[in-house]
Amino acid sequence: MSSSKEIFEKMFAAGGIKINGDNPWDIQIHNPKTYDRLLSGGSLGFGEAFMEGWWDCAALDEFFFRVQYHRVDKMIPRDFNTFKYVLKAKYMNRQTKSRAKEVVRMHYDVGNDIYQRILDKHMLYSCAYWKTAQTLDEAQDDKLHLICRKLKLEPGMRLLDLGCGWGGLSKFAAENYGVSVVGVTISEEQAAMAREVNKGLPVEIRVHDYRDLNDKFDRIACIAMMEHIGYRNHRELMETVERNLSDDGIFLLHTIGGNYSTKFTDPWIDKYIFANGMLPSAAQITTAAMGLFILEDWHNFGVYYDRTCLEWLINLKKSKDVFVEQYGLPFYRMWEYYLNASAASFRSRKNHLWQVVYTKPKKLGLYEAVR
Template identity: 40%
Template sequence: MSNPTSPSRRALVAAAGLGAAALAVHQVTRRAPSETEVRAATLRLLGQVLPEGRAFDVQLWDGTVLPPCRTPARARLVLNTSQALGRMLRLPLDLALGEGYLRGDFEIEGDIGAVAGLADDFDLTLSPGVVATLAQDVQTLRRHSGGAPAPVTATLEGPQHSRERDRQAITYHYDVSNDFYKLWLDRRMVYSCAYFPTGQETLDEAQEAKLEYICRKLRLKPGERLLDIGCGWGGLAIYAAQQYGVQVLGVTLSEAQLHEARARVQAAGLDGQVTLELRDYRDVLSGDTEAFDKIASIGMAEHVGRRNMPTYFRAAYAALKPGGLMLNHAIADGIGQARVPMWLQSGNFARKYVFPDGELLPVWETLKHASEALFEVRDVENLREHYALTVGHWSANLETHQEEALAALGEQRFRLWRLYLGACVFYFQKGHLSLFQSLLAKPDADRCAHLPLSREDLYL
């Protein structure tokens, strides 16, 4: 039996009351509230629901400021109109809040992560009388909010995670503009978690350290064949070929990435050593392609989907020679996710606007699918703090290049990326998201994985 006084229990009780109020709006018809009534309802509601330890202040449309509980404020939430809060009070709240920001209903000045933590700090113990008052305030604000246009999102056709639909989803996210990604990624354009051995590295240094770390974990040797699933703009393929003398086949579904990556391979003089193709992960052994000594899948598994995970690992296993290794590097649901009420954090916003059809699995489930495909799990490392640092660099770079980004994307798409990157810093810091590197082996006929007895070689 759950503890009725626990934070999660109290939050759910409050959610039930406020949720019932939101549903009641559709059943009640009253006169339009006045601006005075809307302002009073806004102040009462915010006074009750804003977390006590917040590090941001709130500015109303008329200039009124509700101060933070911790000073100095790290951010300011600005309600641009009196309709804004009513539009934000829809379920699930993470989707309503995200869409409100894309529309420009409100602004976040300063540290987006300070506001992104609102769900974590939400802990209400409300009496029935207070719930009843808040229910009336929610109704008042919702009646005043009026209709709101839905932001533009991806339009995908076909069965989820079919080849064609996966291509559409990848195109939506990655084919935005190579020049846009160049504004905030490192010089190699590596769009995945970097590695900060000391925490003081620049983004370029940390991404190079990550590429080196991957190559060491795979124990690459000259002359080996490496398959890079989801090769992006070619950063790993080029580095592994240059530094370890391997032959590389990189595959991607993004035509924009492929064009840029091939130009980078040619500029590096690696045409005969690195081959990049527009190819689905399910077809890595199509044609005359031989099996590979090693496989890297860096930041790609998030697009596969739970249903197709068995197919993904079976395809990788079939593409790997006996005695070979695979490194699977992917974002996963973190331990912090479970304690955030689903009415606040559905995850629908990211799946709808950032990574269409993307699915994050807990690491245990990913490893289960790998094991069922006959992989032997040899090493698992959580690098979530490194991803918090990585996204912090990306977010800061995007802020620095705001004008260029706006010109490349337009207002709504820029706001999407600003919100996404800024919030992810917080999510990785607090454990809502994690990043796991899992080293998988395909033992040979003698059940040998050809790995040293210690991990000491990774840190030389």
């Protein structure tokens, strides 16, 4: 019978990864209990072992790329707790209104200072657009212009910024395109900052669940929110947008997506990063929109998320001493693990970034796509 170390070595060899090897993507084991922890605890145990300093890797993004591209991650066993999690995700709505606040408390309300150090000047926690940009700020500027141009914003229009975060898009659209904006979030910390940065602008920030919206808008943008709501709520999101969008309006959905329809996410991501979330597939998105909208444009620039995550990682490392002092080394290593794994998921084409443009059936004429 093979030892846990032998199983571990054989599994990672499929991705060209050696244990304590010389390549920058080779994994360096500091605690031999790591082998048992991966085999007994799956991805959750493996991620926690990294947070606790049991193993390291010089090129963590390349390690994760090899794991995902060569599907080594599919060989990682699932423990009993993982199966309990899968069953819970399959048979429960993990994104009710009360549960929706879990991810906010865990990931967004930990402190605005974290995101101010990691993100760009607009505080945008979503994929940047690197078509011609050279810096993160330029790439996020270009992304905001892209969104506004796809929405075909005109002065005097009313825009709903659904899942507005720290108010970056709301501010940009009001200042550069002359629209009035309603931004919606369920995070009190985000709302406080969004109101501050939008002072003096025709921008209203509301704190409530998206499902409670009953209003009318010329344009609706939903940026990096669908990933959080769970597959059971996809249709309700689309129905909410349809109810609040004027008949001649335009809706832009900006979301991470996956290659397969699923009903759960990685257990480590669920526990430490995005509680109750999951990445939609193209099929799940189109099914949720069926009969409500006309699909006008589908734009995939997920390869740009690789660079975006690495830029955030550079900023994270610049503030390592601050994060370790305020939150502890495991917290810093959690972010390091998360950003490297995320970058690799887009590099390997396991995950994607989609901007999808919809109109309502009563809107006539040609929609001209923008890039």
